[in-house]
Amino acid sequence: MDYIIGMDIGTTSTKAVLYDLKGKVIDYTSNSYELLRDASGMAEQEPEEILEAVTSGLKRVIGQIDWQKDKLKAVSFSSANQSLIALDENYQPLTRIITWGDTRAAAAAEKIKNSDQGQELYERTGTPIHPMSLLCKILWLKEDVPEVYNKAAHYCGIKEYVLYRLFGTWQMDVSVASCTGMYNIFELQWDEKALALTGINQEQLPKVVDAYEQFSGMKEEYTKITGCPQDVTFVQGAFDGALSNLGVNAIDDGVAAVTIGTSGAIRMVSDHPVIDPKGRIFCYALTKNLWVIGGPVNNGGVVFSWARDNLFDAEKSTADLLQKDSYDLLTEVAAQVPAGSDGLLFHPFLGGERAPIWDANARGSFFGLTQMHTRAHMLRAVLEGIVYNLYTVLLALEEVVGQPKSILATGGFARSELWRQMLSDVFERPVTVPQAFESSCLGAAVVGMKSIGVIDELAEVRNFVGKTETYAPNPDHFDVYRELVPIYIRLTRQLKTEYQTIADFQHKYAQKEPETN
The missing domain is CATH 3.30.420.40 (ATPase, nucleotide binding domain)
Known part of the structure; x- marks a missing residue:
């Protein structure tokens, strides 16, 4: 039997689903973690908790595979978008994960929204001006937390951080990049004017790759924890909302x-x-x-x-x-x-x-x-x-x-x-x-299937969704x-x-x- 894993690094939990190559669910696990909030509008998470949830989830579903006769063809990722971690020059976190729900950048967002640049930024990046975006979060750090901003050598979201820890890769899929408010969706590159506004440069951000990007070679310490062989193919994937559409065949x-x-x-x-x-x-x-x-x-x-x-x-x-x-x-x-x-x-x-x-x-x-x-x-x-x-x-x-x-x-x-x-x-x-069960995980698995050549087009998800029920008004x-x-x-x-x-x-x-x- 050949398998594929769809993994969703979400806001409140990380889910891992083991599928066969016909989209049938073989095993499922979910690991929750705390969202840290206070009256200031903070909504943060601990990066290490999420990394542990990812490795635990992989260990659980990989444990269902009989390596004597089965093969894990790929692991493909979904994740929440618009999270931010500031890192030092050694890629060590200077902040916790500042999630999409954090509103402390509200003043920075209003300042941009009310300026001549606001609508132009939106029209180039496709991201409405709001505290959720990395653009506004970095501006908030610059203006309100300069001790972090001045030390930050790199910025990324939770998926990029997890993959860096597991593989040493420094890349972000085009899906997550397009949600940052700093990526030009027409030129498919980091937007120079948005970066100039934040005062950072593209070298501080991950390389942008397509959803089908493959990589392998998990670090040895994590292969021991997860039981995942180093030659297993991993696929970059996309953000959870986009993959949810794919996972219910709404494309x-x-x-x-x-x-x-x-x-x-x-x-x-x-x-x-x-x-x-x-x-x-x-x-x-x-x-x-x-x-x-x-x-x-x-x-x-x-x-x-x-x-x-x-x-x-x-x-x-x-x-x-x-x-x-x-x-x-x-x-x-x-x-x-x-x-x-x-x-x-x-x-x-x-x-x-x-x-x-x-x-x-x-x-x-x-x-x-x-x-x-x-x-x-x-x-x-x-x-x-x-x-x-x-x-x-x-x-x-x-x-x-x-x-x-x-x-x-x-x-x-x-x-x-x-x-x-x-x-x-x-x-x-x-x-x-x-x-369809866990649509973001299924969407990630379908992207993985196309990446490794199991299917020819994403539309083949129609074969995996299962029965439907319709309600009339x-x-x-x-x-x-x-x-x-x-x-x-x-x-x-x-x-x-x-x-x-x-x-x-x-x-x-x-x-x-x-x-x-």
Whole structure:
């Protein structure tokens, strides 16, 4: 038997899936790690924890291979994008991993956005101006943490750091590079004006390679830990969002993929870069010949988790006693409330927001609360708010690339029948849920298969996705959602003027130590 491993170095965990060459899952493992947060907007991780998660994951799934009769053809990588590590001249970390969710570069982002350079930078790089980008993070280090900036000889993201540690390679795939805000997506090279703004040069950044780039020769200390032979081929891969589209077969024209995990996104694929004149959506590479256009949101399943932990703590405990998934129990509660939550709206901006408003200071809110509303109403409003927000991203995407012919839904939320139906009702079109397991890992494996010649084209992923289930929109809910969504959008615009004010207040007082007598 021949095998391939798809490995996803994600925001909250690293997953490794062992597939046969027909895309069948043979084994799976997931290793979680802590996301370090505080009131300043910090969202960091320890590089060594993630390196250990990668080696542990490889060891686990490689352990299923019988080396006497089986062969591991390749290991291919997916990773979260827009993470930053500053390194010294010896490639030793000067920072932890500053993740995409870190908002401390908000002031730097606003400064660029309000300058003459902001829109031009976006139009060359395809990355909206936001604290998530490496461009803004490096500017923040330069202006606010000069002791790190002045010592930094190199910069990279988590995948590049892990591969450097394992192999000594210093390279970044075009997919991750295109998410940095410093890579010209039309010239396929680091953007000189973006680098000049940060004060760094391209020698401080990894060499950019395509997704199919192969390498081997894992360092001996890690071959001993993982059990991986040194001659196994490794493939660079791409960033997780692009590979998720590939992993559910959403790479044809007119096919949109909606993903809600911890965060969320809507993405479509094109054979050429596409830029939004209003700067609301991104354009990132999958490979040098395929481009992913879409919008990410910060607030997906993490908002549902917040509602569970803060509004339904007792029910969570009950679910534990019944050995029942707490999310399943709560969706049953939310399903008892009519569509539209009897006029209760929720803006899910608990972690700022990316698309389509790109405002790190955005804050969450309930609107329309009355004495008749219950916790169940609030829970359904939370779920609907997440979907409303994704729908506003779809509206922006439609302006730029046209209406999708079909929509595929993936991620943890896709397990919920209520959410699938809600998505179809708000979007007013059928939503198809593929059976594909860990779509980013499968996407990475498919890239690996093409790299080593097992398949001829990425479109052969259609043979690996498995069964699908389609949900049709319920016409009885159209009038409700058609009336509420415009109110939701108008409120977002009206509240925007106060997001900065309340964020400043929170930053001012949240870190104060309580007075003691």
